[in-house]
Amino acid sequence: MSESKDSGAVDHVDRLRRQWARELPDLDTEPMTILGRAFRLSNLVRPSIEATFAGFGLDRGEFDVIATLRRSGPPYRLMPTEMYASLMISSGGLTHRLDRLEKAGLIRREKSPRDGRSVLVALTEAGVALAEEAFRTDMASESRFLQALDAKERETLAGLLRKLIIGIENELAGGEEQNSG
The missing domain is CATH 1.10.10.10 (Winged helix-like DNA-binding domain superfamily/Winged helix DNA-binding domain)
Structure with a gap:
């Protein structure tokens, strides 16, 4: 599993992938690098967007x-x-x-x-x-x-x-x- 190439920074998805790699080392969790981050991104910005409209x-x-x-x-x-x-x-x-x-x-x-x-x-x-x-x-x-x-x-x-x-x-x-x- 590769980590972020930007200054060695690790995000939430990297931590989840590390845990899954430990628990299910045979499973390829690469889809999480994109779809997991898209989901996380949506969850992070949703409260601000909803507050704006509220x-x-x-x-x-x-x-x-x-x-x-x-x-x-x-x-x-x-x-x-x-x-x-x-x-x-x-x-x-x-x-x-x-x-x-x-x-x-x-x-x-x-x-x-x-x-x-x-x-x-x-x-x-x-x-x-x-x-x-x-x-x-x-x-x-x-x-x-x-x-x-x-x-x-x-x-x-x-x-x-x-x-x-x-x-x-x-x-x-x-x-x-x-x-x-």
């Missing part, structure tokens, strides 16, 4: 809804089916979030001009402003966590993570196709 009176799921609407561009309206597919949640989970956001005055439900039976979810002016302010604050907060890497390292890491995610998504999509037929 400072705006939102939970992470509520922010995801208003951010999805905001980044859709003017007029900041989407059909619920477009939203829950993008957010990867159930329609029931979306409905619960929409109810809370509507009560807070951040979204409104409108009849679709194309089909009176359909509903569109639209950001209110307050929702547009809050989504933007919360996102700007979140990005400033998250950028602090990346200061250990220089610009080139961040670019390299982002590219490698993109490649890994695309590979995993393709693997999972291929597995779904094989399982469905």
Whole structure:
């Protein structure tokens, strides 16, 4: 098992791998060097991200809804089916979030001009402003966590993570196709 090449520093994952190497010396724990660290990274930054959104009176799921609407561009309206597919949640989970956001005055439900039976979810002016302010604050907060890497390292890491995610998504999509037929 190799340790970090940067100044001999040892992190949580290195310690876990050492323990597993002692207990199961025949097992290759190399996947932990990437996936274990990604999981650890997510767990380390999640409280800060959640605190940022809480400072705006939102939970992470509520922010995801208003951010999805905001980044859709003017007029900041989407059909619920477009939203829950993008957010990867159930329609029931979306409905619960929409109810809370509507009560807070951040979204409104409108009849679709194309089909009176359909509903569109639209950001209110307050929702547009809050989504933007919360996102700007979140990005400033998250950028602090990346200061250990220089610009080139961040670019390299982002590219490698993109490649890994695309590979995993393709693997999972291929597995779904094989399982469905």
